Amino acid sequence: xxxxxxxRYAYWKYYLLILYYRLAEYPPVIRVWAIFSTISMILIxxxxxxxxxxxxxxxxxxxxxAHNRVKYWDKMKQIALEARTMEPLEISALLELPKNFKMHExxxxxxxxxxxxxxxxYGDQMNKVNWQRMLQVLKMPIYFEExxxxxxIRKRIVAFKNVADMDANLKEAVASRYLFTKDxxxxxxxxxxxxxxxxxxxxxxxxxxxxxVFTDExxxxxxxxxxxxxxxxxSMPNFIHWCNRTPINEELRIFAINEIRLxxxxxxxxxxxxxxxxxxxxxxSCALIKALGAMEYVPAEKxxxxxxxxxxxxxxxxxxxxxxxxxxxxxxxxxFLEDDFMQTTDYVTRMMLxxxxxxxxxxxxxxxxxxxxxxxxxxxxxxxxxxxxxxxSRRYA
Amino acid sequence: MPEWVYDWFSYFVIVYSTLVISxxxxxxxxxFFEHRKxxxxxxxxxxxxxxxxxxxxxxxxxxxxxxNEEKTVITNVKSLLSLDYPDFEVVIVNDSSKDKTLQxxxxxxxxxxxxxxxxxxxxxxxxxxxxxxxxxxxxxxxLTVVDKVNGGTKADAxxxxxxxxxxxxxxxxxxxxxxEKNALYRMIWPTMASTRRVIAVSATMRMSxxxxxxxxxxxxxxxxxxxxxxxxxxxxxxxxxxxxxALSRINAMQNVSGGFGMFDRxxxxxxxxxxxxxxxxxxxxxxxxxxxxxxxxxxxRVVQIPETCxxxxxxxxxxxxxxxxxxxxxxxxxxxxxxRDMLWNRNYxxxxxxxxxxxxxxxxxxPVIEFLGYFMVVSLLVQWAINWxxxxxxxxxxxxxxxxxxxxxxxxxxxxxxxxxxxxxYLWFILxxxxxxxxxxxxxxxxxLRGYVKQILGTQMVWGNMxxxxxxxxxxxxxxxxxxxxxxxxxxxxxxxxxxxxxxKKEEGKADA
Numbered sequence: 001x002x003x004x005x006x007x008r009y010a011y012w013k014y015y016l017l018i019l020y021y022r023l024a025e026y027p028p029v030i031r032v033w034a035i036f037s038t039i040s041m042i043l044i045x046x047x048x049x050x051x052x053x054x055x056x057x058x059x060x061x062x063x064x065x066a067h068n069r070v071k072y073w074d075k076m077k078q079i080a081l082e083a084r085t086m087e088p089l090e091i092s093a094l095l096e097l098p099k100n101f102k103m104h105e106x107x108x109x110x111x112x113x114x115x116x117x118x119x120x121x122y123g124d125q126m127n128k129v130n131w132q133r134m135l136q137v138l139k140m141p142i143y144f145e146e147x148x149x150x151x152x153i154r155k156r157i158v159a160f161k162n163v164a165d166m167d168a169n170l171k172e173a174v175a176s177r178y179l180f181t182k183d184x185x186x187x188x189x190x191x192x193x194x195x196x197x198x199x200x201x202x203x204x205x206x207x208x209x210x211x212x213v214f215t216d217e218x219x220x221x222x223x224x225x226x227x228x229x230x231x232x233x234x235s236m237p238n239f240i241h242w243c244n245r246t247p248i249n250e251e252l253r254i255f256a257i258n259e260i261r262l263x264x265x266x267x268x269x270x271x272x273x274x275x276x277x278x279x280x281x282x283x284x285s286c287a288l289i290k291a292l293g294a295m296e297y298v299p300a301e302k303x304x305x306x307x308x309x310x311x312x313x314x315x316x317x318x319x320x321x322x323x324x325x326x327x328x329x330x331x332x333x334x335x336f337l338e339d340d341f342m343q344t345t346d347y348v349t350r351m352m353l354x355x356x357x358x359x360x361x362x363x364x365x366x367x368x369x370x371x372x373x374x375x376x377x378x379x380x381x382x383x384x385x386x387x388x389x390x391x392x393s394r395r396y397a
Numbered sequence: 398m399p400e401w402v403y404d405w406f407s408y409f410v411i412v413y414s415t416l417v418i419s420x421x422x423x424x425x426x427x428x429f430f431e432h433r434k435x436x437x438x439x440x441x442x443x444x445x446x447x448x449x450x451x452x453x454x455x456x457x458x459x460x461x462x463x464x465n466e467e468k469t470v471i472t473n474v475k476s477l478l479s480l481d482y483p484d485f486e487v488v489i490v491n492d493s494s495k496d497k498t499l500q501x502x503x504x505x506x507x508x509x510x511x512x513x514x515x516x517x518x519x520x521x522x523x524x525x526x527x528x529x530x531x532x533x534x535x536x537x538x539x540l541t542v543v544d545k546v547n548g549g550t551k552a553d554a555x556x557x558x559x560x561x562x563x564x565x566x567x568x569x570x571x572x573x574x575x576x577e578k579n580a581l582y583r584m585i586w587p588t589m590a591s592t593r594r595v596i597a598v599s600a601t602m603r604m605s606x607x608x609x610x611x612x613x614x615x616x617x618x619x620x621x622x623x624x625x626x627x628x629x630x631x632x633x634x635x636x637x638x639x640x641x642x643a644l645s646r647i648n649a650m651q652n653v654s655g656g657f658g659m660f661d662r663x664x665x666x667x668x669x670x671x672x673x674x675x676x677x678x679x680x681x682x683x684x685x686x687x688x689x690x691x692x693x694x695x696x697x698r699v700v701q702i703p704e705t706c707x708x709x710x711x712x713x714x715x716x717x718x719x720x721x722x723x724x725x726x727x728x729x730x731x732x733x734x735x736x737r738d739m740l741w742n743r744n745y746x747x748x749x750x751x752x753x754x755x756x757x758x759x760x761x762x763x764p765v766i767e768f769l770g771y772f773m774v775v776s777l778l779v780q781w782a783i784n785w786x787x788x789x790x791x792x793x794x795x796x797x798x799x800x801x802x803x804x805x806x807x808x809x810x811x812x813x814x815x816x817x818x819x820x821x822x823y824l825w826f827i828l829x830x831x832x833x834x835x836x837x838x839x840x841x842x843x844x845x846l847r848g849y850v851k852q853i854l855g856t857q858m859v860w861g862n863m864x865x866x867x868x869x870x871x872x873x874x875x876x877x878x879x880x881x882x883x884x885x886x887x888x889x890x891x892x893x894x895x896x897x898x899x900x901x902k903k904e905e906g907k908a909d910a
Contacts, residue, residue, distance in 0.1 A: 258453075
């Protein structure tokens with residue numbers, strides 16, 4: 001008797017042939033249903049197996065992360081908080097690592113949550129040199145480099161985020177290859193990394209990109225990066241320079257003006273004022289007005305009053321707010337605000353003007369009382385609203 | 398009944414069920430890509446960390462209407478005030494409760510009536526007053542209580558809340574909902590990450606019936622162990638993780654749940670706010686927002702995020718389920734009569750060309766087709782004309798497909814970060830999925846049809862209170878997309894039986910000839 005050994009493909013063919021001949025006598029609808037059921041069942045089994053594998057892996061990870069925490073947390077904390085600078089060998093000895101210490105990618109990944117957690121808790125107090133040396137001993141920079149070079153986009157993005165979260169050291173060159181890529185999220189993460197750790201001119205990439213998409217997400221992240229740079233004594237960009245560069249990205253220009261306000265760069269006020277005089281874009285003008293007002297730049301008052309009557313309601317509100325913030329005690333400005341209070345038809349503008357007048361020092365209070373007497377009866381509720389301490393009229397007006 | 402009726406119906410059902418299954422396969426695939434994108438690019442901890450320390454993080458308002466909620470209002474308001482977010486306010490709208498809701502709020506949060514300059518941007522029942530705290534507690538300072546004349550609907554109360562919110566985005570929820578601590582971060586992020594204007598954000602909602610909730614906070618999340626809420630939990634999860642996620646990917650979301658959803662205040666006001674006469678006020682609101690954006694030629698996005706951000710109490714018994722589903726059915730029917738001009742209308746982009754036809758074909762028509770299917774099966778049973786030897790395979794195919802969807806949602810849920818305390822809790826989902834086509838689904842078909850009939854007859858419907866275990870609150874809006882899959886499964890199963898029987902009859906006829 002001869003035995004034939006079938007290949008894998010032949011087994012499948014054999015099975016499908018059986019299925020075909022068994023169902024051949026049935027109507028086509030039933031045959032389709034049978035195929036559909038078979039595919040569905042195979043998918044169910046595959047998904048269940050996939051889920052089980054994922055669950056087991058995740059449970060193993062959780063168990064090992066907890067074990068690592070018990071074993072290393074105190075030692076790592078001791079190293080990070082030690083005022084004296086420690087040598088790598090000393091750190092290695094304290095962590096009881098073998099001489100030719102080597103870890104698998106999976107093992108490195110399991111250290112990451114603990115290290116991020118430690119940096120979040122003690123980042124402000126720790127000895128940065130010891131921290132970096134400990135990361136070196138654990139070979140974290142090599143691990144992150146491998147992750148950034150991996151094929152998976154997720155791994156690359158997660159690596160950039162982890163590096164930022166634990167202030168790890170990753171070569172600038174590794175990230176620079178993703179500064180211009182098709183994947184916008186990856187590109188943004190690489191740019192953020194370059195901006196955070198770059199030493200030359202890390203923001204150049206923003207100014208050079210003609211297709212830059214600068215979302216609110218990037219605004220938040222770039223501001224945090226700038227705060228980090230300032231706290232760590234790194235070079236800061238010249239924001240006013242960003243506004244004059246080509247190609248001009250409107251979002252980036254507005255961001256630059258907002259950053260001038262948040263970092264309180266009073267030296268840029270004169271140039272901002274000249275920009276305001278030439279500006280026709282409402283959002284950009286509002287950002288300039290807000291910044292000049294927040295920095296209490298008195299020479300801007302004249303321009304503010306000049307623009308006021310031709311401005312939109314949104315811009316008017318910003319102007320009133322800025323004039324209130326400057327609060328120079330100029331009776332002309334106050335008269336101007338009073339006049340507009342009686343003339344405006346917009347509720348929000350009226351409330352804002354009233355609040356600004358109320359907060360404009362002693363002459364403001366006098367004007368406020370005068371308006372209260374002169375205003376029609378239906379305005380009484382506005383005055384009560386502004387006077388009530390329990391209402392945050394900055395929010396409600 | 399003449400044979401051509403069976404013939405016609407059988408062909409119709411084959412086409413219909415093929416379309417339903419194809420749509421579900423397409424949605425499952427789209428949802429897979431959306432979940433993969435979320436998994437690849439999103440990191441919750443990192444996002445929260447960035448938003449926490451940024452001065453650019455936008456403020457968010459929470460609007461929660463309350464009507465006769467004295468049993469739970471204090472705990473739930475405290476829970477809302479303890480959410481983690483740098484800049485938020487909580488606006489509770491007391492819709493002239495007949496119990497001590499307002500009094501309890503005043504006593505517990507040290508509130509006083511303030512002279513607030515109320516401007517009615519959206520028309521509501523008269524405003525009675527606004528309360529703010531005089532306490533120094535910074536958390537209490539975030540609370541605003543609005544008192545108004547009872548409008549009889551949640552929509553009217555929500556509109557009053559929208560009139561006083563001060564932030565660009567507001568979340569509309571119910572006082573009895575339990576929110577995830579980081580819910581606000583998760584909701585605001587899509588508005589910041591998108592290159593287009595995001596007008597509404599929806600998040601996954603679950604049933605809180607089986608979970609451990611302490612002081613209005615979710616301690617341990619478990620699936621409900623009572624059958625009705627369990628079925629509804631499965632339905633919600635299927636809807637959010639497959640239906641809505643898929644539609645969100647192609648910017649064709651049909652609805653942002655009234656139980657928990659975030660909206661752009663400016664667009665809501667321009668669209669006229671919630672319609673107090675609508676029985677599907679949240680769906681109607683989204684439709685009007687989209688109508689406004691399309692009419693003004695602006696680009697927009699409605700986003701669904703996969704993470705669970707809110708737990709709500711599901712109907713505990715058939716009586717409450719009946720009231721809820723009848724209202725949903727009626728609301729859906731009413732929605733189509735109001736917005737029929739948007740259907741197949743190119744001006745309304747994906748919403749007009751894809752979403753509304755989808756709802757019409759697979760959600761509004763499904764109970765009718767399914768009912769006809771049941772009728773056919775009974776008719777064939779009476780004639781003893783069912784081909785029992787082939788019916789099983791048709792049934793099996795659809796039943797297995799329903800189970801595949803359940804396994805898939807479990808997989809997606811694990812992928813996006815499971816919300817259950819134990820993984821074995823998913824066995825309850827599997828149990829519900831195995832039983833759903835036999836018990837829960839046919840009942841829902843009946844309730845939906847009841848809603849349609851009431852809407853056609855114009856029967857006056859009282860909103861009423863939804864009795865909960867210790868809670869009184871307004872009803873919630875459905876997770877419609879999820880219902881369609883199982884509707885189709887049951888409908889197609891029953892009519893596939895009819896088809897088999899017809900073929901059997903034909904063969905018999907040939908043999909006789």
